Amino acid sequence: MVRIREFEQHARIGYDRGEIPGVVHLSIGQEAVAAGVCANLTREDYVASTHRGHGHCIAKGADTTAMMAELFGKTTGTNKGKGGSMHIADFSVGMLGANGVVGGGIGIAVGAAQASRLLGKANVSVCFFGDGAVNRGPFLEGLNWAAVFELPVLFVCEDNAFSAFTRASTTTAGKGAAARAEGIGVRSRSVDGNNVFAIYDAVGELLQRVRAGDGPAFLHAPTYRLDGHTVFDSAPYRSNEEVERHREDDPVAYVESRLHQWGVDGAELDRIRVEAREEMLRAMERARSAPFPQPADAFADVQLIGAPPC
Amino acid sequence: MLTEKPATTTLTIAQAAREALAEEMRRDPTVWALGEDLAAGGIFGTYKGLVDEFGPRRIVSTPISESMIMNVGFGAALAGTRPVIEMRILDFALCAWDELINQIAKARFMFGGQTNVPLVVRLPQGIGRGFQAAQHSQSLEAWLVHMPGLVVIAPATAADEKGMLKTAIRSDDPVVLLDPKSLFATSGEVPGGEYTTPIGVARIARQGADVTVVTWSSLLPTVLSAAESAQGEGVSVEVIDLRSLWPWDRDAVLASCAKTKRVLVAHEAVQIGGFGAEIAATINAELGIPVSRLGAPRIPVGYSPVLENTYRLSADRVLGAIRATAARSV
Numbered sequence: 001m002v003r004i005r006e007f008e009q010h011a012r013i014g015y016d017r018g019e020i021p022g023v024v025h026l027s028i029g030q031e032a033v034a035a036g037v038c039a040n041l042t043r044e045d046y047v048a049s050t051h052r053g054h055g056h057c058i059a060k061g062a063d064t065t066a067m068m069a070e071l072f073g074k075t076t077g078t079n080k081g082k083g084g085s086m087h088i089a090d091f092s093v094g095m096l097g098a099n100g101v102v103g104g105g106i107g108i109a110v111g112a113a114q115a116s117r118l119l120g121k122a123n124v125s126v127c128f129f130g131d132g133a134v135n136r137g138p139f140l141e142g143l144n145w146a147a148v149f150e151l152p153v154l155f156v157c158e159d160n161a162f163s164a165f166t167r168a169s170t171t172t173a174g175k176g177a178a179a180r181a182e183g184i185g186v187r188s189r190s191v192d193g194n195n196v197f198a199i200y201d202a203v204g205e206l207l208q209r210v211r212a213g214d215g216p217a218f219l220h221a222p223t224y225r226l227d228g229h230t231v232f233d234s235a236p237y238r239s240n241e242e243v244e245r246h247r248e249d250d251p252v253a254y255v256e257s258r259l260h261q262w263g264v265d266g267a268e269l270d271r272i273r274v275e276a277r278e279e280m281l282r283a284m285e286r287a288r289s290a291p292f293p294q295p296a297d298a299f300a301d302v303q304l305i306g307a308p309p310c
Numbered sequence: 311m312l313t314e315k316p317a318t319t320t321l322t323i324a325q326a327a328r329e330a331l332a333e334e335m336r337r338d339p340t341v342w343a344l345g346e347d348l349a350a351g352g353i354f355g356t357y358k359g360l361v362d363e364f365g366p367r368r369i370v371s372t373p374i375s376e377s378m379i380m381n382v383g384f385g386a387a388l389a390g391t392r393p394v395i396e397m398r399i400l401d402f403a404l405c406a407w408d409e410l411i412n413q414i415a416k417a418r419f420m421f422g423g424q425t426n427v428p429l430v431v432r433l434p435q436g437i438g439r440g441f442q443a444a445q446h447s448q449s450l451e452a453w454l455v456h457m458p459g460l461v462v463i464a465p466a467t468a469a470d471e472k473g474m475l476k477t478a479i480r481s482d483d484p485v486v487l488l489d490p491k492s493l494f495a496t497s498g499e500v501p502g503g504e505y506t507t508p509i510g511v512a513r514i515a516r517q518g519a520d521v522t523v524v525t526w527s528s529l530l531p532t533v534l535s536a537a538e539s540a541q542g543e544g545v546s547v548e549v550i551d552l553r554s555l556w557p558w559d560r561d562a563v564l565a566s567c568a569k570t571k572r573v574l575v576a577h578e579a580v581q582i583g584g585f586g587a588e589i590a591a592t593i594n595a596e597l598g599i600p601v602s603r604l605g606a607p608r609i610p611v612g613y614s615p616v617l618e619n620t621y622r623l624s625a626d627r628v629l630g631a632i633r634a635t636a637a638r639s640v
Binding site for chain 1: 342377387408412413426509
């Protein structure tokens with residue numbers, strides 16, 4: 001969680017300095033969901049993510065140096081600078097991509113699960129999406145599909161309270177995401193999205209049954225997006241007081257206080273923070289010195305048959 | 311012992327498609343198919359009986375959830391299988407355009423070449439049996455050829471349907487197969503034994519000397535019929551069945567056009583903004599000769615026979631365009 005927080009804060013710095021050229025969606029305040037879910041996964045399990053996906057990538061084991069280089073648009077990036085923040089993928093750790101389309105990852109995770117079953121593999125697929133995606137068709141289609149085919153999928157609604165600039169509560173009817181999932185017949189749990197321990201335990205229980213072949217499960221994890229929708233967004237649609245109130249529920253601070261209570265001393269917590277900061281500073285330095293793609297690289301990786309002439 | 315070359319067999323295009331899929335599924339256990347009503351054989355019979363041989367986990371009858379059919383196929387292609395994604399008819403695939411255009415077509419590039427995207431999307435297109443009106447009759451190859459990342463094929467014979475579908479299934483690219491809906495029941499000779507047909511190579515469907523007609527998919531039999539009529543009028547027509555739209559066989563097209571110097575590009579799709587314009591522009595740029603185009607008027611397909619026939623290209627209309635092209639001075 002601390003590594004995710006530090007990565008996001010350094011991505012913000014990189015954008016502010018003009019070193020990161022494009023759009024970045026930060027997940028500051030939402031780190032517990034990525035960490036609590038992915039701590040239950042193995043490298044063989046699949047994850048499909050969202051446009052706000054840095055945390056999911058890091059929690060699934062992606063290399064932060066390659067991720068930062070991707071944000072900088074460099075050839076050493078996870079995607080050779082071709083995807084940027086919204087498309088970071090690392091297939092070597094089962095991370096099937098962030099996604100620029102809300103709800104775009106749902107079908108990918110369901111399809112990966114269907115492939116796993118066809119191939120006789122025992123892994124599961126996890127799909128992260130936000131509160132906005134529950135109002136898109138793929139939410140209904142994907143949950144229904146996973147349920148009727150009894151596929152090993154965990155759906156995670158990381159509800160950060162905002163669909164871009166608009167409060168999700170003003171655009172979502174009914175009793176919420178978990179009720180919708182239950183209505184489709186998918187076993188559901190709601191849990192405090194800022195409490196990594198609660199998330200870890202709930203996901204552990206849900207995945208036990210998913211791995212046992214009992215079909216998909218659904219986790220609703222309400223949290224709060226402490227930054228704007230993108231790095232361009234100062235979030236004028238909410239008050240500073242509201243944000244400050246939510247800072248008191250900061251999931252990283254919560255973990256630290258709990259660890260402190262359990263006897264982990266302050267020096268140890270400081271060491272974790274310093275190591276994470278140094279990791280991200282090194283990642284930025286490496287990204288800074290890495291080469292940009294050449295124009296010819298724009299013609300590579302498009303397709304094998306009928307590839308564009310350079 | 312005699313080692314004879316296996317004889318050809320006569321199959322409909324639907325039967326040829328079914329045979330291609332069955333052979334590839336026997337050959338490779340990671341090949342599977344998903345779409346509506348597949349266990350029932352599919353609406354055109356192209357999956358008939360396959361569930362009996364391969365079971366419901368490889369011939370998957372899905373919910374009517376087009377975007378999920380497309381995206382599940384995509385996710386499954388990323389996770390080590392080779393799905394054949396059946397969209398029933400092209401018009402319904404518009405509900406899954408995000409998944410096809412934003413996800414499938416771009417994945418290899420967007421992910422920096424980390425993954426292949428080995429899948430086939432089957433989009434039966436065109437007027438079909440007729441009188442199905444505006445949402446069941448469209449030909450939209452121009453949209454698809456426009457999209458980087460996709461391979462687009464449009465066979466018009468049983469032999470090509472089988473051979474090209476097999477090639478498509480073995481390909482590591484996403485291949486869009488535009489099944490010629492109106493020709494599914496048309497029979498043709500199919501080579502016996504194992505064969506595949508390459509993508510990107512056109513076929514000379516009829517040899518001729520005076521006029522070249524470039525066409526594909528459902529319009530091919532209409533063009534061949536018009537070419538036969540033109541022969542009776544003393545005009546020798548060479549018909550190129552393009553078969554593969556991206557990549558398309560520039561060399562074959564340009565060679566024929568250089569020979570005849572009178573060229574018509576004809577397709578069932580709307581003429582304005584159609585893929586014929588790209589071919590015409592290429593021929594003109596490379597050879598400096600004018601190119602005639604023939605396609606449907608830019609109107610939705612109407613239900614009533616008079617309305618549909620106003621959209622549909624008849625052999626007479628193709629013949630008229632051939633005559634006009636033949637009359638050009640070169």
